[in-house]
Amino acid sequence: MAAANYLPSEDQFLCSICLDVFTDPVSTACGHNFCKHCITEHWDRSDIYQCPMCNNEFNTRPELHVNTFISEMVAEFRRSAQQKASSSSSSSEQQVFKPGEIHCDVCTETKLKALKSCLVCLTSYCETHLEPHLTMSGLKRHQLIDPVENLEDRMCPKHDKPLELFCKTDQTCVCMLCTVLDHKMHDVVPLKEAYEGKKAELETESQQMIQKRQLKIEEIKHSVDLSKEEADREIAEGVQVFTALKESAERGQANLINTIKEKQKTTENQAEDFIKELEQELSELKKRSSEVEQVTHSEDHLHFIQRFMSLKVAPPTKDWTEVSIHSSHEGTVVRAVVQLEETFSKEMKKLLEAELKRVQKYAVDVTLDPDTTNPYLILSDDGKQVSHGDVKKNLPNNQERFSYCNCVLGKQSFSSGRFYFEVQVKGKTKWDLGVARESINRKGAIILSPWSGNWTLRLRNGNEYKALDDPPVLLSLKSRPQKVGVFVDYEEGLVSFYDVDAAALIYSFTGCSFTDKLFPFFGPGLNDGGQNSAPLTISPVRVN
Structure with a gap:
């Protein structure tokens, strides 16, 4: 009855290992009290059996029995704290749990809305059941957060310990045991710092x-x-x-x-x-x-x-x-x-x-890409001219290089907006000129057509001009272009060719569907014994 009339302070009922109110309190031979689970787990992880309070060692592992007196005192203390919390909160109406909200894990009948979740207890509490965490010094040390679901996800699945650290090396949350086992020598910081x-x-x-x-x-x-x-x-x-x-x-x-x-x-x-x-x-x-x-x-x-x-x-x-x-x-x-x-x-x-x-106005600086050049083609040192040679050079057969088609791409690629460049074709009897998508076939024969990823203009036999559309279009030009301008509007799906000197539109591909990068495309044509030896030359753009 004395225990019912007089209750010691809360600190006398705290386990020195978990810092919480005793659960199944046991006493060691040296007179110190612990939660049975806490002291058992402590000795399970150690090679020696000693008291965590006074470090008194025991030759053999002590047999533990619940201290019924302290257990009754703790139970009475819990009841008293519960009654006190209930009486202090009876004057305020608490909210009943609604679908989509977090409910109190302690309520047994009517589930009330949780106000906080405890990361130590892994439990969500309503206003009434939260009171011990606000009044008892041991529980005050627990970390409270706004109510959340699935608190068990905050425990280490391997060691069943709270995930309270962050491994920066592996970019994952870990517990204390993880730092000495799986994440040893890793850069680990507290969760708050992370x-x-x-x-x-x-x-x-x-x-x-x-x-x-x-x-x-x-x-x-x-x-x-x-x-x-x-x-x-x-x-x-x-x-x-x-x-x-x-x-x-x-x-x-x-x-x-x-x-x-x-x-x-x-x-x-x-x-x-x-x-x-x-x-x-x-x-x-x-x-x-x-x-x-x-x-x-x-x-x-x-x-x-x-x-x-x-x-x-x-x-x-x-x-x-x-x-x-x-x-x-x-x-x-x-x-x-x-x-x-x-x-x-x-x-x-x-x-x-x-x-x-x-x-x-949309002129860009284009240079030829030597990594895409066919081995029979000759590039100038500045990457502005290309012509066909009669001798095949020994070049690396890299993935980008055209091994069959006598052509070369520009270094610059475009996947949006507008761009324009000019190429001098003076003195040539054949050439191919335009743009090609990045996925163009580099290792076999190419049929120049929009369906194969090319939008090009072609000259053959000195005066036979074709737009290699689908189907190809034979063009009738008033004069032979000496310089050809190529304009692309990526979003509009437009590729236009101009006779720069005559300021005349030669041909336009319209309604094109561009999905990947576009590259300027150059085919100087075969040398033909010197008849077509003049190079294709990328010219600086000068506004007329």
């Missing part, structure tokens, strides 16, 4: 990601502004060109109508003059016919003969056999359309010159 480091790293990384995306937003906005300016400029140029064409067409139409009307008026006037002259002659002929009729009815032969001679020579008549009215409109419309076409060509040339200037 938490602070990882938190700072994550915050830094997060800030960097935020900054990158903010910069990307500004970049996109700036691109939109530039695109709008370019769109407005192109609209203005387009309106100007179409206005000029429309005005030219209207002038041509007006001139055509006036010309035809004037010619028709001339024809009508000529016809009126002819009709007037014919009517006058017709009148005279009718008068003469009347006189002839009078003479032919006379029986006076002398008078008839005398009148016959005068009627025979008069009136003088015109020979109308070759006289006719011809339409003079033929060819008028054709000439007007030809003139309109000339105007259209002039305006088209202006547009193409402006277009070429725009794409030249």
Whole structure:
């Protein structure tokens, strides 16, 4: 009964090993008390049997029995603390556990919402059952966190100890036993230190990601502004060109109508003059016919003969056999359309010159990649020229090199945006030029076509130009290009070729689908005994 009326301080009921209230307390021969589980486990890990408090050694492992007196005192102490906690919290209504929330592991009937989880006890507590952790000095040392699920995951699966350390070497959470067994000599720090480091790293990384995306937003906005300016400029140029064409067409139409009307008026006037002259002659002929009729009815032969001679020579008549009215409109419309076409060509040339200037703004510095060069090709030291030689060089057969096709790629690759480069083709009778995707076949024959990853222009026989589309397109060019410009818009799926000197568009591949890196593609063609010895030369871009 004395134990029920008087309770010692909490510190007298704490195990010196686990620092918690005794569970199944046992006493050693030296008079010190421990949890039965704690002292048993302590001796299991040691080769000698000694008291953890006074280091008193025992020759043999002591047989342990629960100290019933202390056990009853501890039980009474727990009941008292529980009642105290219940009475102190009875005035406040606690929240009942709801689906999706963490519940108290101690509540037996109505599960209440957990306020905290203990990383030492691996238990979640409601407000009532949390009270001992807030009032008892031994339990105050336990680490409390906001309620979480699966607290058993916080125990080492191998040693059944709390995961309270972090191995920086293996980047994993470990327990105390792991540091002396599996992670010996590793860089191990407390979880809190690792938490602070990882938190700072994550915050830094997060800030960097935020900054990158903010910069990307500004970049996109700036691109939109530039695109709008370019769109407005192109609209203005387009309106100007179409206005000029429309005005030219209207002038041509007006001139055509006036010309035809004037010619028709001339024809009508000529016809009126002819009709007037014919009517006058017709009148005279009718008068003469009347006189002839009078003479032919006379029986006076002398008078008839005398009148016959005068009627025979008069009136003088015109020979109308070759006289006719011809339409003079033929060819008028054709000439007007030809003139309109000339105007259209002039305006088209202006547009193409402006277009070429725009794409030249995306000029890039391209150099040839010697690691991709076919062994029969000759590269200049600066990587700007390539031609075909007659002798095969002994080069490493690396994965990037073209072993069959006489071609070479540029060093630079592009997987977004726009780019432009120019190549001098002067003096050559054959060449292949364009872009190719990274996955192009390097070790066998290549059929140059978009489906095989090539978008190229080809010259053969000195003047036979083809766009190697699917199917290939034979081109009819007004002049032989001396310098070819290649422009690519990756996102739009566009590859265009220009005659730089003539500022003319040669051909455009449209609707292309680019999925991997693109490389400039060069094929100088066979040497042909010196007839095609001129090199393909990458030229610096100069805006006209």
